[in-house]
Amino acid sequence: MSLNNGRIKGLLGGLCLLLMAGCASTSNNSNGDPHESMNRKIYAFNDKLDKSFVEPVAKKYVAVTPKVVRKGITNFFDNVSSLNTMTNDLLQAKGLDFAKSTGRFVVNSTIGIGGLFDPATSMGLVQKKEDLGQTLGRWGADEGAYLTIPLMGPSSYRDIGSPVMGVFTNPLTYLAAVVTIPASLVSAVNTRANLLDATRMVDQAALDPYAFVREAWRQQREYVIYDGNPPGDEFDDYIEGEGDAAILRIY
Amino acid sequence: MNFICSLLLTVALTLWQSAFAVPQSESAEDTVNNLHAELLLAMQLPEKTSVAKRIETLKPVIEASFDFTTIARIILGDSWPTLSNEQRSVFQDTLQRLSVATYADHFSKFSGEKFLVTKVNDKKQLTIVDTRLIPVNDSVDDKSISMRYLLTQKDDRWQIINVIAQGVSDLALKQAEYAYVIKKDGFQGLVSQLNDKIVNLQ
Numbered sequence: 001m002s003l004n005n006g007r008i009k010g011l012l013g014g015l016c017l018l019l020m021a022g023c024a025s026t027s028n029n030s031n032g033d034p035h036e037s038m039n040r041k042i043y044a045f046n047d048k049l050d051k052s053f054v055e056p057v058a059k060k061y062v063a064v065t066p067k068v069v070r071k072g073i074t075n076f077f078d079n080v081s082s083l084n085t086m087t088n089d090l091l092q093a094k095g096l097d098f099a100k101s102t103g104r105f106v107v108n109s110t111i112g113i114g115g116l117f118d119p120a121t122s123m124g125l126v127q128k129k130e131d132l133g134q135t136l137g138r139w140g141a142d143e144g145a146y147l148t149i150p151l152m153g154p155s156s157y158r159d160i161g162s163p164v165m166g167v168f169t170n171p172l173t174y175l176a177a178v179v180t181i182p183a184s185l186v187s188a189v190n191t192r193a194n195l196l197d198a199t200r201m202v203d204q205a206a207l208d209p210y211a212f213v214r215e216a217w218r219q220q221r222e223y224v225i226y227d228g229n230p231p232g233d234e235f236d237d238y239i240e241g242e243g244d245a246a247i248l249r250i251y
Numbered sequence: 252m253n254f255i256c257s258l259l260l261t262v263a264l265t266l267w268q269s270a271f272a273v274p275q276s277e278s279a280e281d282t283v284n285n286l287h288a289e290l291l292l293a294m295q296l297p298e299k300t301s302v303a304k305r306i307e308t309l310k311p312v313i314e315a316s317f318d319f320t321t322i323a324r325i326i327l328g329d330s331w332p333t334l335s336n337e338q339r340s341v342f343q344d345t346l347q348r349l350s351v352a353t354y355a356d357h358f359s360k361f362s363g364e365k366f367l368v369t370k371v372n373d374k375k376q377l378t379i380v381d382t383r384l385i386p387v388n389d390s391v392d393d394k395s396i397s398m399r400y401l402l403t404q405k406d407d408r409w410q411i412i413n414v415i416a417q418g419v420s421d422l423a424l425k426q427a428e429y430a431y432v433i434k435k436d437g438f439q440g441l442v443s444q445l446n447d448k449i450v451n452l453q
Binding site: 031204205206207208211212214215216219220222223224228230 | 397420
């Protein structure tokens, strides 16, 4: 088994340092972003790294890799992440969703030839991603402060553990480094390639890309935590005169 | 004869009344459906159609469908009361032009998509119309995109004040961004940057 305690400790230690660094630079901030100053610097760093290196690699990858191959790679890594979804379905006591996720994983792993193809969707077993942050949110944990993580992007106090759990539930993690490392790189480049249109949209539309990404991410997280049906009576707030604030919150 | 006269009179009265009848106001769902119909037409324009032509196609329906006065006020929030009437007018006009240009840019290709209204939640002052943008494979659940419209009624017309796509509110995004830009660069800086965006889209 190639996953060793040293790697886990390093990952957790790094995350703890980030949180402690964040605590050193808080400010009174009414938009749930008390670490905004630090977050903006990290966002600028991530953006520069992305524009200089990752995005050009992703564009080259798209140029040389046929769409059907990229689709197969996406399917493979989505299938591998199913175990994380299944685990969190169980933790959220979503029995039906757990059954569907399991069915999807089995179908795509077998008929879908190791996850390269996605026959499960045409059978009505559509993809649905769950992670630790969504589980905690489902059980009432507040988002906490917004965070921008170096190399990884948007997160929060609640969601910061999600990638860690993703590593533990990923079967590729337990293979030899000679497999894990290239697989991780391919996954990262493929994911970035799939986001090229989205980032183009942010570059085009956003006056303040940092705020745009922050707000879009946070709202999307609430949306997926409640599977597209968030609770609340914002509608009634509007009727009772809270007006504008309610309109902004009705998602 | 009396019967025929009565019948003719009834018909005449009905026709006379309909000539002066107040047109039935569109419902909120009608406003959304009209917008979607025009978006689909714009998407089906030939690929080589210029951006200016797409903007010209969409401008009337966007201006009619959205309540930009309310949208502008909500977006600027605490800054709104500090602006003069002229500044408010400038911002509203800029926002309107940005919206038209954005729609013209985003809805510029057609691959068999369709819109479907899935739910209408009616209250007196506010109506929520839930729709889905369904891609080519006709599956509502798969890659379809949820688009929720919030509408209010003004002068017997239903107009959109917010669009929420896959849970992300357009108003909330703009409010967060513009608040920062106004704080950093002032109102003129905001308007100038918005005009730059419009030029880039065109």
